[in-house]
Amino acid sequence: MSFNIKYQIIFFLSVITLNIVSAQVQEDTIINIIPTLVPGITITEKAYQSGDLTMTQNQYKVMPASFQDPARILIKYPGFSTPNDGANAIIFRGMPPESARWQLFGADIVNPNHLSNAGTANDLATGNAGGVNALSGSVLDYYHFEANPADVSYADVMSGVSNMKMAPKIRPFVDLNLIGLEAGLGLSRGNKNVYASYRYSFVGLLDKLGVNFGNEKIGYQDLSLYADLIKNDHHSFKMFATLGNSSNIFTSVSDKGGLTSFKDMKNIIYKSEMALAGAQYTYEKANKYFQSTLVSSGRNDNRTVGFNPIYLDSIKLSWISNQDINNDISDRLLSWHNQYILVLNEKKLMLGVRSNLQQDRLASLGSEKMILSFYPYFQYQSNQTKKLKYNIGIGGFHDSRTKDVTLEPTLGVSYNLSDLITTSFNYRLSSYRDYTSSVETVQSFDRSRIKGHNLQIELKYLKKYTQIKAAVFLHRFSDMIPFKQDSSTMDEHFTSFNGSDFGYDQVFAAIIVNPIGTSNARVYGSELYLENTSFLNGNVLNYGVNVCVFDSKYNLANNSNNFFNGRYNFGYTSNVNISYTMDISKSVKNRKLIFSLSNHYRGAMREQSLNPISGNNISILYNTNSPYNKSFRPYQRLDFRIVYNNQKTGNKKSHRWSLDIQNLLNRENDGFRYYDPLLNSVLLQKQLGLVPVLSYRLEW
Numbered sequence: 001m002s003f004n005i006k007y008q009i010i011f012f013l014s015v016i017t018l019n020i021v022s023a024q025v026q027e028d029t030i031i032n033i034i035p036t037l038v039p040g041i042t043i044t045e046k047a048y049q050s051g052d053l054t055m056t057q058n059q060y061k062v063m064p065a066s067f068q069d070p071a072r073i074l075i076k077y078p079g080f081s082t083p084n085d086g087a088n089a090i091i092f093r094g095m096p097p098e099s100a101r102w103q104l105f106g107a108d109i110v111n112p113n114h115l116s117n118a119g120t121a122n123d124l125a126t127g128n129a130g131g132v133n134a135l136s137g138s139v140l141d142y143y144h145f146e147a148n149p150a151d152v153s154y155a156d157v158m159s160g161v162s163n164m165k166m167a168p169k170i171r172p173f174v175d176l177n178l179i180g181l182e183a184g185l186g187l188s189r190g191n192k193n194v195y196a197s198y199r200y201s202f203v204g205l206l207d208k209l210g211v212n213f214g215n216e217k218i219g220y221q222d223l224s225l226y227a228d229l230i231k232n233d234h235h236s237f238k239m240f241a242t243l244g245n246s247s248n249i250f251t252s253v254s255d256k257g258g259l260t261s262f263k264d265m266k267n268i269i270y271k272s273e274m275a276l277a278g279a280q281y282t283y284e285k286a287n288k289y290f291q292s293t294l295v296s297s298g299r300n301d302n303r304t305v306g307f308n309p310i311y312l313d314s315i316k317l318s319w320i321s322n323q324d325i326n327n328d329i330s331d332r333l334l335s336w337h338n339q340y341i342l343v344l345n346e347k348k349l350m351l352g353v354r355s356n357l358q359q360d361r362l363a364s365l366g367s368e369k370m371i372l373s374f375y376p377y378f379q380y381q382s383n384q385t386k387k388l389k390y391n392i393g394i395g396g397f398h399d400s401r402t403k404d405v406t407l408e409p410t411l412g413v414s415y416n417l418s419d420l421i422t423t424s425f426n427y428r429l430s431s432y433r434d435y436t437s438s439v440e441t442v443q444s445f446d447r448s449r450i451k452g453h454n455l456q457i458e459l460k461y462l463k464k465y466t467q468i469k470a471a472v473f474l475h476r477f478s479d480m481i482p483f484k485q486d487s488s489t490m491d492e493h494f495t496s497f498n499g500s501d502f503g504y505d506q507v508f509a510a511i512i513v514n515p516i517g518t519s520n521a522r523v524y525g526s527e528l529y530l531e532n533t534s535f536l537n538g539n540v541l542n543y544g545v546n547v548c549v550f551d552s553k554y555n556l557a558n559n560s561n562n563f564f565n566g567r568y569n570f571g572y573t574s575n576v577n578i579s580y581t582m583d584i585s586k587s588v589k590n591r592k593l594i595f596s597l598s599n600h601y602r603g604a605m606r607e608q609s610l611n612p613i614s615g616n617n618i619s620i621l622y623n624t625n626s627p628y629n630k631s632f633r634p635y636q637r638l639d640f641r642i643v644y645n646n647q648k649t650g651n652k653k654s655h656r657w658s659l660d661i662q663n664l665l666n667r668e669n670d671g672f673r674y675y676d677p678l679l680n681s682v683l684l685q686k687q688l689g690l691v692p693v694l695s696y697r698l699e700w
Contacts, residue, residue: 084119094552525550
């Protein structure tokens with residue numbers, strides 16, 4: 001790595017005397033991030049709950065269109081969707097993807113994804129998503145999305161947090177597919193494990209199969225490392241790291257006769273580097289559990305643009321867009337999370353503290369100013385063997401940017417109506433950093449934290465192989481900052497609820513905006529989830545159906561009752577998921593054949609009118625006085641996967657062949673509209689069509 005993340009990691013490794021260990025989890029279990037503790041301290045499986053979702057390795061090895069990236073599977077569950085197939089951005093219940101964050105082993109990290117410009121209309125780096133996760137599914141033990149109302153141990157939560165945990169060990173493997181090559185080596189000594197995994201992409205093979213990436217050269221590589229240094233009955237200490245880089249290079253058309261768009265005149269080079277390293281210590285004995293995690297992470301995203309000299313005479317424009325500006329963005333974060341849990345007579349007390357030191361480019365406007373945040377919390381949980389269970393907690397958030405101190409209470413109550421039926425109530429007051437940013441806007445003001453009341457009531461029926469769950473929810477946000485241009489005399493829809501660039505993907509000149517007080521936003525709705533497993537002649541059929549209906553709106557002033565549709569107010573999401581596992585073992589060979597099919601259907605993403613520019617009158621490109629009153633087509637995607645596993649009895653070596661097809665029906669969903677200066681017209685960019693990935697994996 002050529003930037004100073006190295007020095008953060010060296011500093012971190014030199015001072016670390018910290019602690020944490022992960023509890024052992026069976027391969028097929030789903031983990032509750034906050035352990036359910038009994039004498040001996042065990043972490044137990046937690047089925048899907050409204051909003052919260054945990055996925056193990058088996059799921060993102062089998063479920064279609066995951067591409068070893070568990071974040072891509074979220075859209076198969078109620079309330080989740082994505083704005084574009086080219087990236088793993090998470091939209092939850094109509095809240096902007098910028099409101100979702102990332103953690104590793106429970107500590108905050110910067111955006112861990114390669115190609116963070118993927119799937120965006122302005123081709124600029126985002127702080128929350130990318131083309132593929134740098135932590136491959138081969139090294140992840142589980143992936144958990146903690147949604148609001150979140151547990152009190154989570155801080156800085158608006159829509160939710162993606163928390164990942166690296167596997168305690170891996171088997172040596174080689175995975176060869178049309179996206180790239182991945183290989184890993186794991187070694188064990190006693191109960192201690194160490195492993196390394198390396199991945200190198202060659203996405204260009206998909207282009208030869210007809211998958212259109214816009215004539216761009218795309219590549220990425222990453223290296224993940226893990227080691228147990230201490231591991232005994234009561235203590236464990238592990239260290240881990242992931243390094244990665246990615247690039248996206250577009251070469252201009254060399255023949256004027258071949259021009260089809262304004263972009264064809266440009267040479268664009270996007271490069272990204274990311275690194276993270278950390279350590280985790282755990283002490284557990286009888287009814288006591290202590291855990292401490294320290295992670296240092298950082299990334300650089302650089303994008304340079306140059307016009308091919310042969311077209312300079314053809315460019316008669318007096319302005320350039322934000323897509324034509326060289327961008328160099330860096331993020332740095334040092335995160336420390338400590339947690340202590342005590343169990344007395346099946347009652348649980350939890351104490352913890354989070355502290356982050358982060359370079360905040362929003363507050364510093366390009367400087368290297370560091371922001372310190374501090375979040376202590378406490379929770380009491382009642383006897384878990386009773387019919388009536390409850391937990392109550394409180395946290396306090398302070399950061400050096402806003403100087404605010406926010407008290408954030410939580411309350412959860414559940415009651416077993418019968419052995420099969422449970423009802424629950426959960427509430428959380430949370431706060432979230434103002435993520436508003438834009439390359440083309442001048443923002444010089446003191447920021448406040450977005451506050452949110454989050455409420456959910458759930459009814460669930462669990463009977464062996466059947467789950468039925470229904471929920472209603474409400475998210476009400478305040479202290480959001482709307483903006484207005486200096487020259488405007490009317491209300492304008494510059495609000496962070498529509499995304500980091502206020503929802504305006506194309507801005508062609510610097511805009512000076514000023515805050516005009518505070519505003520509110522609200523999301524409310526309901527969801528239904530059904531999943532069932534059946535056994536047919538020794539084979540397993542699993543199917544699920546779910547739907548979420550919601551309304552996601554914002555206003556432009558605290559006291560206004562005039563609410564407008566948010567950019568991501570789809571109105572509904574719906575899914576059908578089916579998998580069938582056939583046992584076709586013969587004699588000494590264990591063989592399985594798995595078919596998996598899933599369909600995601602949701603309402604349309606909204607947009608403002610985008611107009612051709614007359615002369616140099618760039619102000620008419622968007623009508624910023626207008627709400628998001630236009631919409632794309634509803635989004636639909638059918639994914640398919642077939643997996644064949646083969647392993648000889650008593651032999652560690654296993655073979656897995658798979659064919660993964662994203663968008664089996666080749667439906668090109670609407671992506672975004674953009675203005676092309678060369679053509680002086682507004683064009684619709686479609687999303688990816690059918691994407692096939694054939695893979696072979698050998699483990700031993």
